[in-house]
Structure formats: C-alpha cells, structure tokens
Amino acid sequence: MDELIQDFIDETFETLDALGGELVAWEANPSDAERLDNIFRFFHTVKGSCGFLNLPRFERLSHSAEDALSKLRDGSLEPSADLVTAILAIVDRISKLTSALSSGDALPDGEDQEVIVRLVEACSGTVSGALEKAKAMPEPGQVTTDSHPQTRAIRIPLDLIDHLMNGVSDMVLARNEVARKMRDGGDNQAMNGAFERLSTCIADMRDMIGKTRMQRIERVFSPLPRLVRDLNAELGKSVTLSTNGSEVEMDREMLEMIRDPLMHIIRNAIDHGIESADERSEAGKSSEGHLSVNARQSGNQILIEIADDGRGIDADSLMTQAVAAKIIRGSECAKLDEQAKLNLIFAPGLSTARNVTSISGRGVGMDVVHANIKRIGGSIDIENKPGHGLKITLCVPLTLTIISCLTVQCGDSMFALPRSAVQEILQADNRQIKVERLGGTDIASIRGMKVPHVTLEEILGLDEVDGGKAENRTVIAIDAGPKQNYALSVASVLDHEELVIRPCPPLLMENGLYAGTSLPDNGRPMLLLDPGGMAAKLDINTQAELSILQSDDTQNSAKDTISVLLFKDMEKRARVINLGVIERVEDIDAERVAFSAGQMRVSCGDGTRPIFGLKQVPDSENIKTLILSDGDAAIYYAIDDIVDIFPMDTEFEKAAEPGLVAGVTMVGGQQAEVIDAYWIFARHASGSTVSSAASRPRCRVVGGDDIWARHILAPLVEAAGYELVADGKEGSAADIYITMEDSNDTGVLPAGAPVIRLASNRAGETETGDAIYRYDREALVEALSKNLKQRKSA
Amino acid sequence: MNSLYLIATMAGEDIAIAADKVESVVKVRDIVPVPSVNSYVRGLFALRSRVLTVIDSSHFVTGKPGKVHDAHMAVVTQVAGHFYGLLVDSVQDVCTAESTESDLPANLRGMWREIGTAMLLVDGKTMLVVDPARFVEAEFTKAA
Numbered sequence: 001m002d003e004l005i006q007d008f009i010d011e012t013f014e015t016l017d018a019l020g021g022e023l024v025a026w027e028a029n030p031s032d033a034e035r036l037d038n039i040f041r042f043f044h045t046v047k048g049s050c051g052f053l054n055l056p057r058f059e060r061l062s063h064s065a066e067d068a069l070s071k072l073r074d075g076s077l078e079p080s081a082d083l084v085t086a087i088l089a090i091v092d093r094i095s096k097l098t099s100a101l102s103s104g105d106a107l108p109d110g111e112d113q114e115v116i117v118r119l120v121e122a123c124s125g126t127v128s129g130a131l132e133k134a135k136a137m138p139e140p141g142q143v144t145t146d147s148h149p150q151t152r153a154i155r156i157p158l159d160l161i162d163h164l165m166n167g168v169s170d171m172v173l174a175r176n177e178v179a180r181k182m183r184d185g186g187d188n189q190a191m192n193g194a195f196e197r198l199s200t201c202i203a204d205m206r207d208m209i210g211k212t213r214m215q216r217i218e219r220v221f222s223p224l225p226r227l228v229r230d231l232n233a234e235l236g237k238s239v240t241l242s243t244n245g246s247e248v249e250m251d252r253e254m255l256e257m258i259r260d261p262l263m264h265i266i267r268n269a270i271d272h273g274i275e276s277a278d279e280r281s282e283a284g285k286s287s288e289g290h291l292s293v294n295a296r297q298s299g300n301q302i303l304i305e306i307a308d309d310g311r312g313i314d315a316d317s318l319m320t321q322a323v324a325a326k327i328i329r330g331s332e333c334a335k336l337d338e339q340a341k342l343n344l345i346f347a348p349g350l351s352t353a354r355n356v357t358s359i360s361g362r363g364v365g366m367d368v369v370h371a372n373i374k375r376i377g378g379s380i381d382i383e384n385k386p387g388h389g390l391k392i393t394l395c396v397p398l399t400l401t402i403i404s405c406l407t408v409q410c411g412d413s414m415f416a417l418p419r420s421a422v423q424e425i426l427q428a429d430n431r432q433i434k435v436e437r438l439g440g441t442d443i444a445s446i447r448g449m450k451v452p453h454v455t456l457e458e459i460l461g462l463d464e465v466d467g468g469k470a471e472n473r474t475v476i477a478i479d480a481g482p483k484q485n486y487a488l489s490v491a492s493v494l495d496h497e498e499l500v501i502r503p504c505p506p507l508l509m510e511n512g513l514y515a516g517t518s519l520p521d522n523g524r525p526m527l528l529l530d531p532g533g534m535a536a537k538l539d540i541n542t543q544a545e546l547s548i549l550q551s552d553d554t555q556n557s558a559k560d561t562i563s564v565l566l567f568k569d570m571e572k573r574a575r576v577i578n579l580g581v582i583e584r585v586e587d588i589d590a591e592r593v594a595f596s597a598g599q600m601r602v603s604c605g606d607g608t609r610p611i612f613g614l615k616q617v618p619d620s621e622n623i624k625t626l627i628l629s630d631g632d633a634a635i636y637y638a639i640d641d642i643v644d645i646f647p648m649d650t651e652f653e654k655a656a657e658p659g660l661v662a663g664v665t666m667v668g669g670q671q672a673e674v675i676d677a678y679w680i681f682a683r684h685a686s687g688s689t690v691s692s693a694a695s696r697p698r699c700r701v702v703g704g705d706d707i708w709a710r711h712i713l714a715p716l717v718e719a720a721g722y723e724l725v726a727d728g729k730e731g732s733a734a735d736i737y738i739t740m741e742d743s744n745d746t747g748v749l750p751a752g753a754p755v756i757r758l759a760s761n762r763a764g765e766t767e768t769g770d771a772i773y774r775y776d777r778e779a780l781v782e783a784l785s786k787n788l789k790q791r792k793s794a
Numbered sequence: 795m796n797s798l799y800l801i802a803t804m805a806g807e808d809i810a811i812a813a814d815k816v817e818s819v820v821k822v823r824d825i826v827p828v829p830s831v832n833s834y835v836r837g838l839f840a841l842r843s844r845v846l847t848v849i850d851s852s853h854f855v856t857g858k859p860g861k862v863h864d865a866h867m868a869v870v871t872q873v874a875g876h877f878y879g880l881l882v883d884s885v886q887d888v889c890t891a892e893s894t895e896s897d898l899p900a901n902l903r904g905m906w907r908e909i910g911t912a913m914l915l916v917d918g919k920t921m922l923v924v925d926p927a928r929f930v931e932a933e934f935t936k937a938a
Contacts, residue, residue, distance in 0.1 A: 169843030413826060460829035505847045505876035507930055511830050517838060517845045525826050525838035525845045 008049050009102045010155065015042055016095050017219070020226030023084055023091070027229075030079040040069045046094065057097060057112055064116045065090045068123050077123060085233075086119040088226070161212050168209050169500070169519070171202050176521045210402075213253075217295045217302070218246035220259050224293060227263065231270045238277060238288045239270050239308075245295035250302050250398055257376045258304065258396060261369040265306050265392055266291065268366070273310035273390055283387065285309065301378075302398060307391040313384045315341040322347060342382045346370040374532075377403060377420050405499045405528065406476070407520070408490040410456045411463075414526050416499055416518055417476065421531035423485075424477040425493060431647055433475055433487070444487035446477055452538055455489040459513065459534050480531035486538060501528055512536055562650055564674075566643040566667055567626070569613055574672040576665060577637075579645060581677040583629040587622045588636070602636050611636035612680070630681050637680075648674075697788065698725045700734035713738070716777065720784040736787050740774075754790075756783050797891055799916060799923070802869060803883040805852040805860075810891070810914050810921045817872055819885050821865040822848060836862065839879055846870060846879040849929050855905045871926035880926055889916050895923055 019042055026035040043066040050058035065087055071077035093115050175198065182188070182195060221243045228241040274280075274289035281287050294305045319341050322328050327347045328336075336344075345366050373380055378396035385391075397403070397420075405416040406425075426433050426446065434445045435453050444453035453475075457463065476488045501516040504527070508514050512533035518526045563579040592603045593611060600617075601608035602625075611625065612635070626637040652665040652674055662676035699722035701709045714724045717738070725734055737755045758780075759771040772779045798813035825837040825848050836848040848868060852860030860881065868879035895912035902910060902922075909928040914921050 166843050173840075173843055411829075413829075462829050502845060503876075505878070505930070506874075507835055507847055507849075507878075508828060508831055510832075513830060514828075519840055519843060519845055523840050524824070525840050527828060527838070 005053060005101070007155070008053060009098055012046060012094070012098050016091060016098070018222040019091055020088065021222045021224065023088060024225040024229045027079065027081070027084045033073075036069065036073055040066065040073060043069060055101075058094065060116065061090050061094055061097070061112060064119050068119055071123060080122070083119075083122040086115070086122040089115045090119060156212075161209070164212070165209050168202070168206050172206060172521070173519070173523055175199055175202050176523065213251050214249040215252045215255055216246060217248045217250060217255065217304075220255055220262060221246045221293065221295070224266065227266060228270065228291065231267065235271060236276070237270060237274060239274055239291055240288055241291050241293070243293045248295040248297050248302060250396075254302075254376065254396060254398070257372065258394065261372050261394065262293075262304065262306070264366075264369050265394075266293070269306060269308040269310065269390070273308045273312075275311050279311075283311075297398070302396050304394040304396070305391060306394075307389060309389040312386040312388060312390045313342060313345065313382075314386060315384065318342070318344050338384075339382075342384055345382070346380070377418060379420075402498050403501050403528070404496070405518075406496055407494045407526070408456065408474075408476070409492045409494055410460060410490060414494060414520075414524070415456070416501075416526050416528045417478075417488075418515070418528065418531065419496070421478050421480050422476055423479045426475045426477070428473040428475050428489065430475075435487075444475065446475075446487060449485075451477070451485045451487050453487040453489065454538055456491075456529075459488075459537060478531050478535075480535045484532065484535040486535060488534070499526075499528070504528075562648055563645060564648040565626075565645050566672060568640040568643065570615075570618075570638055570640055572640055574643070574667065574670055575661075575675055576648060576667065576672050577626070577628075577675040578677055581628045581630065583627045583634065585642065586625055586627055588625055590617060590619075590621055590623055593617050593623065593638075609634055609636055611638055613638040628677060628680060630677075633681060635680060697721070697735035698723045699736045699738060699784070700725050702737050702739040713774075716780065717784065720781055721788055722784065736784070754787050756780070756787075798888055799891055799914065799921075800869065800888050801886040801916060801921070802867075803886070804880075804924065805855040806883065808886070808919065808921055809924045810889075810916055811869060811871075811924050811926060813888055815871055815926055817870040817877070820868055820870055820879065822846070822868045822879055822881070823864050823866075825862070833859065836881065839868075841870065841877070841879070844877050846877045848879045848881060851880045851882060851909075851929065854929055855909070857904070869926065873927045873930045876930075878926065878930060880929060891916055892918075898922075 019039065022035055022039055026032055026039060029035075043062040047059055047062040047066060050056070050062065068077070068083065068087065072079060072083075077083075093112060178195065179199075182191065224243060225241055228239055231237070232239055269291055270289075274291070275283065275285075277287040280289065289309060291306070291308045294307075296303050315338060319328075319333055319336065322344045323330050323333065325347075327344065346369075347367060370380055373394055373396065376396055378394060381393040381395065383391040383393070403416075404419040406419060406422055407414050407416050424446070428435075432447050436443050436445070442453035443450055455473075473489050473491060474493050476490060476493070477485070478488050479485050497520070499518040499520060501518050504514050504516050508517075508527070513530060514527045515530035515533070516528040518528055520526055564576040565579050565582060566574065566576050569575050588602060593614065594601060594603070594617065596608075600611045600614045602611045614623070618638075623638050624641065626639055628635045628637055646667070648665055652663045654663040655661050658676070658679060660676060660679055661673045662679070663674045664671050665674050666672070699717050701713060701717075701724065717724050722736065735754075737753055738758060739755060740758050740760065757771040758774040760774060762773050772783060774780075799810035800813055800816050800819070801808060801810055803809070820841055822839045822841075825839050827837040828835055828847075834850050834853040836850045836853075839846045839848050846868070850860050850862065852858075862881060866881050867883075867885050868881050869885070870877060870879050872878075891914050893915035895914055898910055898913055906922065909924050910922045911925045911928075912923040914923050
C-alpha cells in the first residue's frame, strides 16, 4: 500500500507542473479540445486513484474540477478567466495535499471546501462581480508551447541509477588495469581483438548510463506559462510567452540548479523589464509585451535565452545607483565600458527596480543568480537594447558531473583545475610575463596586466618550490570571477581531459580549496581545485585597485616595446622588422621573379609587385618572402629564414643616414639591423600596382585623342599620379585638363578648372607665355605635381 | 541482544563498531595525500570506482600521527553519502554482543569521549563502542 501511495504522489507531482501550463494554454485557445481532454483526463485519473487508495479529500477536489471541465467539454459552460483561476486553485490545493501526504503532515480541511465553492460559483456564473473582475483583468496571454508525444517509460529509483553508474566506472577501471597488464605481458593477437570488443561495449555502456541522468528541459519550462499568467494578473500587465527547445536534454541535477535562476530572471523581466500597456503604446510598441524563452545545445553547453521586448537596462542609472550603494567609487565610473556597467547588475545589493514589489526588486537577486550559475560552471551574458528589450543568455555545462579540466602537477600529486576558469597558459620563461616582489607578495605582469602571482604549493601549504627550477614552471592565468584574476604557478601542466567529478566530503571542503574528487583512468584519486576558493584564500577579491591600475599600464607597455620578427636576409645577416607591417610569409616560385624595368619584380596575376633583398634570381626553386603591407601597397622581401618573434625596445641605436636599415639592436648578444619599413614603402610603393586607379585624380587630354596623347603623353601623366580619362566621352569630368595650344576645343573646358596648355614647338611656348613645350618633360611633370600638391592641401 | 559488532584495535585499544555501519574492511595502499586539510586526514584511496577519504584514527585519538604501513587495514564506512576509510591497527572478528549497550563512564580521556558512544560486553571483555560518523562529524561541529 505504501508503495502505491508513493507512486501516486510521484505521478501526481510530475503531472501537476505540466497541468498548470496546459490550463493556461487552453485558456488562450478554448477551442483546443485536445488540451481540454488532457486536463480532464488528469483529474479523472486522480479521482480514480483516490477512490482506490481511499483519499476522500483528493477525490472531492478532483471531482469538482472534473465536473466543471465536463460542462466545458459539452459546451454548457463558457470558459472565463475566473473559471480558470478557480481550477488553478484546485490544482494548487491538490499539490499542497500531495506534499502533505508525502511528508506525513496534516493539512487543515477547511480550505478544500473554499476552493470548491469558488469553482462552483464560477461555474454557475452567479457571481456577476467575479465576471466583471475577470473583465478588468488583463487579457490572458497567448501561450505557445510545443507538446510531445509520450514515450514509454518506467520509473527507476535514482539510487539504482547511481549504483549502475558506479558499476560502470568500476568496469572502466578494471578494463584499464587489464589493458596495462596486457601491454606488460607482450603481444597476443587473439586476446587483443576480444579486448577491443569488450572495450567498445564498456564505452557504449558508459555513454548510455550517462544518458539516464539526462532529462528534458521541459521539466523546467512547463510551469512557466502558469508563472507568467500569475504575474500578469498580479502586476496588471499583459505579457505573452513563447518557449522553444523544451526537448533539449540536460543532467537532472543541473536542471534543478537552473530552475530558480530562470524563474528569477522571468520575474524580473515581467516586473520591471516590460512596461505597462500605457507606457508601451507611448513608446510606439504593441501594448502586449512578449517574452521568449529558448533553449538549445551548443557543443557540451546548454544555452538558455530569455528575451523580452521591454525597456532594457539604463546602464547609466544603474551606475548611479551602484555609486549610491557604494559598490563602486565615482572615480571608477569613467573607466567602465558599456558591458562593465551592465555587469554591475550582478553586484550584491543592487536593484534596478524603482519600486520594491513582492515579486522582485529587493536587491537580492541577480547577484544570487550569477553566483548560482557560476557555481555550476556556467556564465551569464547580457545583451541590452535600451528601449527595445533585454536578452539574458544563461550558458551552463551539459552535466555537473563531467567537467573539462587541466591536470597539473604539484609535488608528487596531480590536481585538476576546471578549464572554465583558465584564461591562458604561459611558460614562466616567456617574455610576456614578469613576476615582481611587492610588499611581501608577488605580482605578475602578463601583457601589461597586473595580477597577484602565487604558486600552487604556497596555496596548498606545501614546501617552498626549488628556486632553481622557477623558469621551468608554467603559469596559468585564472579568471575565477569578477575581480578574481590571478596567476597560478604550477610545476607543470600535464594534460587536458574530461573528468567525472564527484562531490567532495565535507572534511575536505572545509578549507574551501577543493570542489570535488575525481578518479582518472590511472586509478589514482585526484582533487578538483576550486579557483574561487583559492582566490578567497589569497584574499584577492578586495584588490579592486589592481584592476584599475592595469588599464593605464597596458598603454604604457605598448608604448615601450613593439613586437618584431628576427630573420636572416639573403646574405644571412640578422635583421629585425616590425611584426605589424608583415602581412604574411610566403614561399614563392623562383620563376615568378625577374629583373625588369629597373628592379626585381614578382609576377602576381596580371601585374607585378616589387621584391627587394634580391640581387639576382636565385638558383633555388623557391624563395622565402615576407609580404609587407602598409594597408594599401604590398611589397615582397626575399629572406633566407625566420628566426624568432620577440618584443623589442623602441629605443635603439640609429643609423647615421636614413636608408633601408634604420639602426641596430642587440638580440641575445648579437647585433641585428633594424629594418625601416617606412623607407621601404617610400622607395618602392609608388611603382606598385596595388594603389587603385579609382582613388587617383583624373586628367583629361582635350582634343588630343591621337597617338601622341595616348602613347607618349599618357605614361608620363600616369607616372605623375594621375589617371588618364578618354577624351570625347560625355560627362567625363576631370580634375585637370591638358589641352594642345593649337586645338579649337577650348569650349568644352569647364570654367575655373586647372588647365595645362601644351605647345607643339618651342616657339609656341614663348608666344602665349603659359604654355609648355610638349617635350619639356621636367616642366610638364612639375606642373602636374604642383597641381597634385594643391589638391592635397585643399 | 544479538546485534553484530566488528572488533578492531584502534590506537592500541580493542573497540567495537556496529556491523551495520561497516561497509567492508579493506587493505589500503598507495594513499594520495591531500594538502592543507586536517592532519588526521591521511589522503584519498580508490576502492574500485569509489574514492575513500582515509582517516588516521590513531592520530585522531592520540593527536600524534600513526605509522601507516603498506596494505594497512581500514574499516570502510559511509557517512552522508561519502565514503571513508578508518585506519585501524588490526581487525579481530565479527562478534555477537553479550550485553546491551550501556552508558559510558564520564572520565574518558581526550578524543575517546568524542568517538565513543557506549560500552559493551563482547567475548567476556568490556569494549568501547565507536561510531565511525563521529570522526567526520566531530570535526564538523568543532569548525562550526
């Protein structure tokens, strides 16, 4: 009998949540007979089971609901908001009774009658007041939920599944041991084949058992329509809800963890995200607000988006409040970017609600949501469109039990570090990191960012590290949360693997350093470190100053050094060049290189690009080149080989005269010439075909569309930086005109346009005074370039 | 009274542990130390796929670290969903008690008072009944 009652309780609980949603959905669309049938069936089942189990109170409640529903089904009763509310009250009552039944508490009888009476009144429609009240209430929200056909299922106690999981883990470990023994025992083909099969089976089994822990997110989504309806009624708002992706599956424990944060965000959205109907129409939006909740899987993470079309967050007012609540100092405000301002919403003790309501805005909330999500290894992302809505994305791992980890060495032991907190892994001898002693602690500068530096041995209270090996260590940049950045130095990083994590016994949790235990395939237990706990032990969450300091520092350090590439040129001389001007490194075919038109050129498609660093075409098949770019022109630089990339001081010894080599710097005790990229471009870029013709000023030769103009004058004009446009085309306006002194086409010249007149002989030059003899190259080029300069300065 | 007790030697003294609180008795080797926790926590030990927290019961009682040798005997017990291994000097037998549990004298020394719950007559000898959960919880209450 007890077992039957337990089954009844489980079943009832499970359906109750979904039932609320069904009712609200049906209210929005009363013609949906199938939904009504579902609801009816639930009450009918409850009534049936109650009679059998001798639970008269359940029977009375479900009977009254069934009564009302059957009237609705045969059409003798019209659905109304009041009626639905009354049925929902019955649902609530049944839910309360069920919990009382499962905990063995007694529940007073009186209220049963009350809800039944209310339902009967609603049915008979005698209470006209109720109907009016119903009309005054906002229109019920339109609800769209996707429903799924039921799959066959049985109920299994969680214990049994946990046992199964343990069993499978044992099997995996036993398999690993067998594998080790087999490796030691030499080759045995027949054994190996059989062992492979066994391994595959065990792996499959492990996956399947893992799946038994998964549950549809529907479990969390199904009570949402009810929640939204209740909030609508309470706050006098009209918000519709749509959910999507309820078939997404995640670990059941994880589901429990996201339930409260999700509810909280929805309450927030309806309470102060979405405006009242009046405000909405003023802002030119539809009077009905909309809220959408979507879930989807992305890799081994689940993304849950909660988007509303309300007023969004006023980041500046948020900041003002944060200052008022002494969360940040006024002086810090200017340094915050938009996202940092928004993130203030997660600070404890801050509320955006203008009025505290019973639903939200008590200042406890988003910080708790953030903490909860963070604790399960997730993150929250806010996308704010002021005036148009807010989208909050919860990003949580698929399961609590399998975490992507780095394994690190410390003394003789291995520890795991959750990958989600790791920002960057650096070798201690990397030039990007510098550790300094400051007031008894260590500070690390990583790319100009200053963070506390600590060794794992120090945190764990183990013996001091052997000083001589410091440069062989690895530094892990950790981001354990806002203002919880630090650099953790470990003896070495061993691996990156997915670990099954079990909760830690309280005895080991006390110090706050460990978040769980794991048993990797080698069979030696390993502890999972808690990056947040370690931060707390370091007492670094109070170090707000340090993070402010870093932004200035980044700029300074950027000024002091530049990244340069060290290479050997064709004569094997060590040279360095600013990394920024290198577009890419390319091995080119030696056949593409030729000495033509006074310099070495590389054929590229239809044209050529200059290449330098080559005296002649080498014998080898390929030439290694650096392709330099100033964003516009591209130049090839032939080199022998690339050596290294390192940060170079911008101060170096300058060469006596400007040229290809700007100066000399020391690299590891050797001299290296510093290449002047500016000089290269100044020298070579003018001839490159990269600068586009369209951007050049246009020159039109009027009345000169003859062989001389096209073939003899044109190259000169183009070399001076102009584009020659064809004569005679209508509308081909130009920036400068060249006209023959003896031509009669002066009528086409626009008034005021710059004109160069050419004389066909020396005599013509003197007659008019301003004409240029057509073979006076220097004068012509000067006239053209003078005009070009005027244009540029204009 | 026919309840069963596991008789073991702990810190040189014979004690009794109610058999229903004992999962198994195992030999532990290759204990992985856990830094920065209570010194009587010896480390972690993998018993098949379970991870046991190994407690040096002698250290707990006497305050001095006990000598742990290879294949040391440990009593495996489960407290609040977690598994623990209590290191004991040796394990004698599983016996039926000859008396019911009776109240302890008030003058027990030191930590014995924390772990002992009653005394009992087994095999003609009076023994302290030890509750394995106390090793875990005593520290808990102290810390709180």
